[in-house]
Amino acid sequence: MVSALDRKLRRDLAHMRGQVMTIALVVACGIASFVASLSTYESLRLSQSDYYAEGRFADAFVTVERAPRALAARLAEVGGVATVETRLIRDVTLDLPGVGMPVIARLVSYDGGDRPGLNRLHLRRGRLIDPDRPDEVVVSEAFAAAQRLGPGDGVPAIINGRRDVLRIVGVALSPEFIFAVRGGEPLPDDRRFGVLWMNRHGLEAAFNMEGAFNDALFTLSPDASRPAVYAEIDRLLEPYGGRGAYGRDQQMSHRFLSDELREQEIMATTIPPVFLAVAAVLVNIVLGRIVATQREQIATLKAIGYDNAPIVVHYLKMAIVIVGIGSAVGIVLGIALGRMMTGSYTQFFRLPLLAYRVPLWVPLLAVAVSLAAAAAGAAAAVRRVAALAPAEAMRPPAPRVHRRAPIERVWPIRMLPVRLLMTLRLLLDRPLRTATTIGAVALSIPIIVLGLFWNDALDYMIETQFFAAERADVVVAFSDPTNDRVRYELSRLPGVYDVETMRAVSVRLRAGHRSYRTAILGTEDGARLRRLLDAAGRVVAPPPDGMMLTDRLAERLGIAVGDVVLVEVLEGSRRTREIAVTGLVDDMIGLSAYMNIGALNRFLGEGAVASAAALAVDRDGEAAMLARLREMPRVATVTVRREAVETFLATIATIVLVFSAILCAFAAAIAIGVVYNNARIALAERSWDLATLRVLGFTRREVSAILLGGLVVELALAVPLGWWLSFQVVDALLRVLHTEMFEIPPVISMRTCVAAAAITVLAAAVSALIVRRRIDRLDLVSVLKARE
Amino acid sequence: MEFGAAMSPAHESVFVARGLSKTYRMGEVDVLALRSVDLEIFAGEFIVLLGPSGSGKSTLLNILGGLDSPTSGVARWRDHDLASADEGELTRYRREHVGFVFQYYNLIPSLTVRENVLLVTEMAADPMAPEDALTLVGLAHRLDHFPAQLSGGEQQRVAVARAIAKRPDVLLCDEPTGALDYQTGKLVLEVIATVNQQLGTTVVVITHNAAIAGMADRVMRLANGAIASIKVNARRCTPSELQW
Ligand SMILES: Nc1ncnc2c1ncn2[C@@H]1O[C@H](COP(=O)(O)OP(=O)(O)O)[C@@H](O)[C@H]1O
Numbered sequence A: 001m002v003s004a005l006d007r008k009l010r011r012d013l014a015h016m017r018g019q020v021m022t023i024a025l026v027v028a029c030g031i032a033s034f035v036a037s038l039s040t041y042e043s044l045r046l047s048q049s050d051y052y053a054e055g056r057f058a059d060a061f062v063t064v065e066r067a068p069r070a071l072a073a074r075l076a077e078v079g080g081v082a083t084v085e086t087r088l089i090r091d092v093t094l095d096l097p098g099v100g101m102p103v104i105a106r107l108v109s110y111d112g113g114d115r116p117g118l119n120r121l122h123l124r125r126g127r128l129i130d131p132d133r134p135d136e137v138v139v140s141e142a143f144a145a146a147q148r149l150g151p152g153d154g155v156p157a158i159i160n161g162r163r164d165v166l167r168i169v170g171v172a173l174s175p176e177f178i179f180a181v182r183g184g185e186p187l188p189d190d191r192r193f194g195v196l197w198m199n200r201h202g203l204e205a206a207f208n209m210e211g212a213f214n215d216a217l218f219t220l221s222p223d224a225s226r227p228a229v230y231a232e233i234d235r236l237l238e239p240y241g242g243r244g245a246y247g248r249d250q251q252m253s254h255r256f257l258s259d260e261l262r263e264q265e266i267m268a269t270t271i272p273p274v275f276l277a278v279a280a281v282l283v284n285i286v287l288g289r290i291v292a293t294q295r296e297q298i299a300t301l302k303a304i305g306y307d308n309a310p311i312v313v314h315y316l317k318m319a320i321v322i323v324g325i326g327s328a329v330g331i332v333l334g335i336a337l338g339r340m341m342t343g344s345y346t347q348f349f350r351l352p353l354l355a356y357r358v359p360l361w362v363p364l365l366a367v368a369v370s371l372a373a374a375a376a377g378a379a380a381a382v383r384r385v386a387a388l389a390p391a392e393a394m395r396p397p398a399p400r401v402h403r404r405a406p407i408e409r410v411w412p413i414r415m416l417p418v419r420l421l422m423t424l425r426l427l428l429d430r431p432l433r434t435a436t437t438i439g440a441v442a443l444s445i446p447i448i449v450l451g452l453f454w455n456d457a458l459d460y461m462i463e464t465q466f467f468a469a470e471r472a473d474v475v476v477a478f479s480d481p482t483n484d485r486v487r488y489e490l491s492r493l494p495g496v497y498d499v500e501t502m503r504a505v506s507v508r509l510r511a512g513h514r515s516y517r518t519a520i521l522g523t524e525d526g527a528r529l530r531r532l533l534d535a536a537g538r539v540v541a542p543p544p545d546g547m548m549l550t551d552r553l554a555e556r557l558g559i560a561v562g563d564v565v566l567v568e569v570l571e572g573s574r575r576t577r578e579i580a581v582t583g584l585v586d587d588m589i590g591l592s593a594y595m596n597i598g599a600l601n602r603f604l605g606e607g608a609v610a611s612a613a614a615l616a617v618d619r620d621g622e623a624a625m626l627a628r629l630r631e632m633p634r635v636a637t638v639t640v641r642r643e644a645v646e647t648f649l650a651t652i653a654t655i656v657l658v659f660s661a662i663l664c665a666f667a668a669a670i671a672i673g674v675v676y677n678n679a680r681i682a683l684a685e686r687s688w689d690l691a692t693l694r695v696l697g698f699t700r701r702e703v704s705a706i707l708l709g710g711l712v713v714e715l716a717l718a719v720p721l722g723w724w725l726s727f728q729v730v731d732a733l734l735r736v737l738h739t740e741m742f743e744i745p746p747v748i749s750m751r752t753c754v755a756a757a758a759i760t761v762l763a764a765a766v767s768a769l770i771v772r773r774r775i776d777r778l779d780l781v782s783v784l785k786a787r788e
Numbered sequence B: 001m002e003f004g005a006a007m008s009p010a011h012e013s014v015f016v017a018r019g020l021s022k023t024y025r026m027g028e029v030d031v032l033a034l035r036s037v038d039l040e041i042f043a044g045e046f047i048v049l050l051g052p053s054g055s056g057k058s059t060l061l062n063i064l065g066g067l068d069s070p071t072s073g074v075a076r077w078r079d080h081d082l083a084s085a086d087e088g089e090l091t092r093y094r095r096e097h098v099g100f101v102f103q104y105y106n107l108i109p110s111l112t113v114r115e116n117v118l119l120v121t122e123m124a125a126d127p128m129a130p131e132d133a134l135t136l137v138g139l140a141h142r143l144d145h146f147p148a149q150l151s152g153g154e155q156q157r158v159a160v161a162r163a164i165a166k167r168p169d170v171l172l173c174d175e176p177t178g179a180l181d182y183q184t185g186k187l188v189l190e191v192i193a194t195v196n197q198q199l200g201t202t203v204v205v206i207t208h209n210a211a212i213a214g215m216a217d218r219v220m221r222l223a224n225g226a227i228a229s230i231k232v233n234a235r236r237c238t239p240s241e242l243q244w
């Protein structure tokens, strides 16, 4: 037997289905975003650690110029080192047919075979290399995909000046190259840089490195003291041109991946919980207001002898039904979105074990929070009504002690038409509620902005980094430091109208107990193509006797302008000297140090040499120039900026797009949820007044204007508040999001602000139209009877 | 039974109803609220509608006031066809010609006494000053009070002031004293009678109270959705003469 109250519940819910659906939608959005992003992050994190374990990713790394293989035994004896593996690595230019751009391949020796080594390959297609076939290679998957290569294809490579064709037998992933980044490049570029694993003997023979290695991998025992281990490795390798041992924290791919994961973590642990909290607060408010509109009914129930308990339970059931619908939709939606996001990250991260997992606590917590908020809202409202004597509660709505709003004393709004006055009193009567509504509507704006501003920030980053700082069209790196006269040769190439030479050198910077491996870039006086910008966007130049650092590098080393840094050169002369930091550079990507090229060369004890050149090139001459560059003997790599930017954008665009589309949809749902329910509740409270006005001869339009006019005022206040909130939220988010390699500038474009406001206003307009239809259907005759 | 044309102050008929019927559909059952009502009301008349609860008085008044449309039949106010008018036309009709007073006053709680009257005068063509209308009902001293600060009778007088301030052609009152005590009810009725006499407004008042009928030019008694009888008063009592 269904109790009378349950029947009332069923009818109430059916009657309020518009409100039930919109509130459930808000709950669903909060839960969905929480479930989707936390499950995605958990899936990524577990995939990373599983993959590192499976692929036996090394703990420490070192590069040398040339060391005898016999040294491996000495390295293995270093205290704290568990295993050592030596390798041969060389970058070569590939001569891919029909590819107009320069492509670099990193050849990495791979023993594979039966001895379980470090940084093991995870084969995706084909097979591993045959130890007896020196021309066989396994290709990295990202590169294979970008260049459409696969088993059976031949890759022509310029190896030590000779053109050899390498045979691809397999496609694989490596924990070392989840992001394949070439040293000195800010970002991975899978079309122009790939990894080829090949037979060690073939590689040794090709580069005259028989019995030698130039790269080593280590695993360390868990209790090893890293600085001590590194120092000992460095001491052993010093005579052989060791570049300094380092850990995973400075390994390029790991650093990118951990930065990405950290971003994911921050995204997952900041935005969705805020979202969930917003949804919870809204549900709390809205349910409370709905219950409050049933004030007379509650009073009547009490008057006819119901205890408070069954009444509270009755409204809790209402909350449970609404949150239940929202939870079901939210969890299903969240899992679907999480799957989709995890899938799109597979593309980006190329982690082989990317399995989608939903930790049980995530949906449970989300549902519990929503339910608690809804229940608290409903129960508090019931209790407020129940606290009144039934007789008092049965009288029309409560604290309506109408008085003039304080503002009327200052500003005589009495002079306004009475209809406007009604609208204003509607807002001023309950300032707290009006303020909550404004706040709640305003919240949808930062949510949309969070989805959209990435594009603005990226545009700005590209604008400053690639067009204000790194303005060269093409950057050429030489295989060895080259006499600066190379600039004249370069300037004669077709299409080249400006040349600037640069000198990059690997160093370790030390300040106190902190150190960092990076490169010092020497730039010309009055550089035009490689400029340095300070935090205010002004062009700055390093003085003859000092050095400038990326601001984040200075932070990492714990130094300020005026301090000195110990510079250890890791190549050639291997000099060491203290150099004063004279200024900071506002790079958005990477951590670098800068000096004047002349000063750097003097410090290195080298003449006027360059290791790279920046070129300004006409678009028309570019193809011919690239063809000529490929024939120049000392040119190691060529980077075309435009293409680098395009690749960068293409990879980021897909992820950002999905993310912003989801957030926009959620924000619209929230805006609708708030505005619609707010208007419905206002309508429920005022329908008697409004119907009276209709009886007195007011038209539908005039009556709607009185009620919806309040909404317009609320929106007009909510939008600027939302904009302000957006700046605060974005700023706060980027502050925590700030990673070592990247700095995303807090830039929000006018277009984004307008779009966010437009989506909110549109959502409000849709809600208003629905409410307007209800106003049109107001039953006039009913108001002449007793008030319900 | 004759229409009391001879007794009306003016011989111009303002309301005409012929075969007026109203059926409410309640699920499977049809409720016949009005069954083919014929009537005529003349300019300046004071009409009282009597009848038991559920006899169709409010339905009839609502149709005359343009709040509801009949299911069939003719209903006219002067040259306005109330039966076939659409929502917009009815709104205009109410706005320009009709003043209403209801049992539950229907004041806007967030507006002061003066503002409640202003609400109507602001959109009227030739209104009284709200202060004048409120003086007529004896509330000139309560202009800036909110409805909640007034007694029931005072609220009802505000409602009357609001209804007459635009100088309506007809004043329709549905149980205006229903929620009031005897003394206050009398006061409100006096105001309505004054309006009828001083402004020449045609007045239709619904009441349960047969005693009030003495004030009317004619008393129509409804039963079961039809007019059961019409009584013409030879002499109208003033409200102060009434006993109930
Ligand atoms: N909105 C409505 N829906 C259904 N029936 C109604 C409605 N309004 C009135 N009625 C019915 O019409 C009849 C006449 O009602 P009404 O005119 O209000 O009577 P009175 O005012 O004389 O008490 C009653 O039986 C009533 O139940």
Ligand SMILES: [Mg+2]
Residues within 6 Å of the ligand: B057, B058, B059, B174
């Ligand atoms: Mg009635």
